[in-house]
Amino acid sequence: MSATDASGLAPATAPVRVGVVGAGTIAGLHLAAYARNPDVVVAGICDIDGERAAARASEHGAALVSTDFRAFVADPSIDAVSVCTRNDTHAEVAIAALEAGKSVLLEKPMAVTVAQAEAIVAAEAASAGSVQVGYVRRHSSNAVTLKRFVDAGDLGPLYYAKAVFLRQAGDPGGWFSNRSVSGGGPLIDLGVHFLDMALWLMGFPEPVAVTGYAFHRLGSRGNIRGLTRYLSADQTPSDDPVEDLAGALVRFADGAVLSIETSYSLHGRDSQSFEVFGERGGATLEPELRITTELHDTVVEIAPNIDALSFDLDEGFQVEIDTFVRTVRGEIPSVAPAAHGLHLARILEAVYASAASGREVRLDGHPAGLGAPDPDATVADAAA
Known part of the structure; x- marks a missing residue:
């Protein structure tokens, strides 16, 4: 029986049992971050290469090894799923997990076509689970700090x-x-x-x-x-x-x-x-966070006193994983729902x-440039 209840959420007293689909390079970053979260148990690994899946499972003490993602995501021993597969499979794996009522941490890009992205949005809406797209750079200290300045209106x-x-x-x-x-x-x-x-x-x-x-x-x-x-x-x-x-x-x-x-x-x-x-200020996020504004008729540059002024890969993945676990527990809503992936x-x-x-x-239904509507102006026509 799954540790998730009828709402698709894992009880706060039980560890979240995560299954990882894909055992390649990016999966290693997910697994390392899960291993550092005390509220997580890596329950299983799935990959089309059974030997690679077994090797990853051995590294992380995962009991379930599979080459069939549909059976894997539906397994009751798994509460939530990380999708770390190649881009063209993101949609079908994520949708299968959502249909099984599982929340999904879905590597970027969410999908390779708008149609696939729309299908994921629809599946999320119908599921007890949710989607968090893996926009890892949002979770680094420099980005979080800049977001606070922006949301406070300091840059206008x-x-x-x-x-x-x-x-x-x-x-x-x-x-x-x-x-x-x-x-x-x-x-x-x-x-x-x-x-x-x-x-x-x-x-x-x-x-x-x-x-x-x-x-x-x-x-x-x-x-x-x-x-x-x-x-x-x-x-x-x-x-x-x-x-x-x-x-x-x-x-x-x-x-x-x-x-x-x-x-x-x-x-x-x-x-x-x-x-x-x-209108009130600007900011450089990379290569290092700096905020530029004007005070007392003088241009000033602010260098926030934080540990990571540049993107920190390990920090980004750890915070991303920890945030996903909190979402699975029902503590917070998804910070990067499928709607964000569709926008991109x-x-x-x-x-x-x-x-x-x-x-x-x-993208707004208006013609390109000036004059009469141009049949080549839409995405579908231009791509034909």
Whole structure:
């Protein structure tokens, strides 16, 4: 019998029994954070590679090992599920878990299409469980601190965000580099972090128009020596390569604008930066948190006195996992519900459609540019 009650919540006196679907690299980060939470027991591991699942289970003392995700998520010995599989399987695994009444910590991107994202939203609405999308960067101290300043109105209304996430030779290979599986390259893998950050800080404004671009010029650059890179657990060659550079300009209904550029391969230096600008102040989140404002007719820069001025991976995952456990216990609502993932999916799909068509994509039903409505202006038409 499951430790969850009819509401899908785990009693506060019992440990939350977590099942992890996927036993690759990202699963290791989830499992390490679960191991540090005293209110969690890792109940099982599921992976299409049975030996890999068994190895992970042995490391964490998990009793249940499976290669069948549907049977796994429905097992009564599991209260909640972490989905750490490849992108194109996120929707079907998450929906199966939700239909079994389980809450789901779902790795980003939530889905590779808007249709999949909409299906997850519908499944969450009908389930006793909930979804928390794995936007891990929200949980780092620098982001949490900046969010407090923004929500207090110290920066005023935010009207511009600028994000850069560039890798010079950072293609993970394997399924990450297969467009039909991953849904895209650096934009959907790396850029999704900063897209979410911008939307979260700006209060999820409604996107109305997207202009995107993508380049396929350098490839994976697997020949490069002397550099350490994050690699997929499976290094299967791809016959459907992803872009190596992508970016976009997103305009919102409130007049705000977001600029983003991302790369896996680029003849330049690795670079991460994220900035937001408001009517009363601005802030740099990465590479280090700084807040700029004006006091007594003087421009001043504030450096918060916190331990992590930059994104801390271990802290981010630990707080993300701990927050999910509190949600499973019914202590707090989901901090990143499926609706947030759908918001991003619409933007991502529009960026790729715009890049493919070479034209602006409208998301508000209005024509692109001036003049009569353009049949190529919608996501569906531009992608056709």
